[in-house]
Amino acid sequence: MEEKEQKKGKNKYSIIIPTYNERLNIALVVYLIFKHLRDVDFEIIVVDDGSPDGTQEVVKQLQQLYGEDRILLRPRPRKLGLGTAYVHGLKHASGNFVVIMDADLSHHPKYLPSFIKKQLETGASIVTGTRYVKGGGVHGWNLMRKLTSRGANVLAQTFLWPGVSDLTGSFRLYKKSVLEDVISSVVSKGYVFQMEMIVRASREGYHIEEVPITFVDRVFGSSKLGGSEIVEYLKGLAYLLVTT
Amino acid sequence: MKHVLKILTILVAISAFWIGLLQASIVPRSHTWLLPIYFIVSLGCYGLLMVGVGLMRFPTCPQEALLLQKDIAEAKVFLKQNGVDVGSD
Numbered sequence: 001m002e003e004k005e006q007k008k009g010k011n012k013y014s015i016i017i018p019t020y021n022e023r024l025n026i027a028l029v030v031y032l033i034f035k036h037l038r039d040v041d042f043e044i045i046v047v048d049d050g051s052p053d054g055t056q057e058v059v060k061q062l063q064q065l066y067g068e069d070r071i072l073l074r075p076r077p078r079k080l081g082l083g084t085a086y087v088h089g090l091k092h093a094s095g096n097f098v099v100i101m102d103a104d105l106s107h108h109p110k111y112l113p114s115f116i117k118k119q120l121e122t123g124a125s126i127v128t129g130t131r132y133v134k135g136g137g138v139h140g141w142n143l144m145r146k147l148t149s150r151g152a153n154v155l156a157q158t159f160l161w162p163g164v165s166d167l168t169g170s171f172r173l174y175k176k177s178v179l180e181d182v183i184s185s186v187v188s189k190g191y192v193f194q195m196e197m198i199v200r201a202s203r204e205g206y207h208i209e210e211v212p213i214t215f216v217d218r219v220f221g222s223s224k225l226g227g228s229e230i231v232e233y234l235k236g237l238a239y240l241l242v243t244t
Numbered sequence: 245m246k247h248v249l250k251i252l253t254i255l256v257a258i259s260a261f262w263i264g265l266l267q268a269s270i271v272p273r274s275h276t277w278l279l280p281i282y283f284i285v286s287l288g289c290y291g292l293l294m295v296g297v298g299l300m301r302f303p304t305c306p307q308e309a310l311l312l313q314k315d316i317a318e319a320k321v322f323l324k325q326n327g328v329d330v331g332s333d
Contacts, residue, residue, distance in 0.1 A: 028319045061328045065327070132303065138304060150294075
């Protein structure tokens, strides 16, 4: 099926969005995706980990509005982790490209066209959003958060030489086959998962391009970065040093 | 090659050079003995400098937060009209 679509010269983009208690955000994100991707063939795959707040009901209402072929709800019974959420969503993806993004509006769908454009221009296997170049940026971070972020970045750049400026960003576009290949070799969970994905892809020699994105920290709900994340990050860094 | 091996190779090359210097005694030995300390200190300085520069030039985007609020308001109006429940969070 993938080959057939590529022969026709027509790309389809499967946007995988993992959710947990994002009933308002998912509706807003879906609206914004449809607003900004007008002439593109795409589907949205919502992987909901059994949110108790009624996220799935809202997604069903969105299916009524936009069509069940455009929005796919592929729930799981409970919280099973981010990495497996992508694997789960990937199983149901019918596009030849896959976009992964967060539901919490820190990733604005208005950047989707620039991801797609960059991929078409360069033929890259992965296009990753970066907050740390001109045109990108972050809003809503205090000094401590910025300091942590810069420190983490300098450490990673010094020790891993990853070839990308933003390792932990998770707004990315992948060729479906590349995502399937890379994700199968990734073992990290949670925060380090995104870093391991891009480092492994880089080591395997995949062509990676970057586009600037802005990152507005969670509008609704609270951010999830604490001391344990820093420890996890350092562990992840050491793990990647010896395994990649 | 695992990445840690690349880094170790570089470290071994640097130490080999240092031992060479010690043996050849081109520069006085007391100076050569201090070189590893200089190396570590300058590495630390480099790290701190990079973090400092990164902090000072940290790209921020306050206007994006305002634009996002507009988008959210627009989305809410549309979704409410079309029967999607966006009432309470």
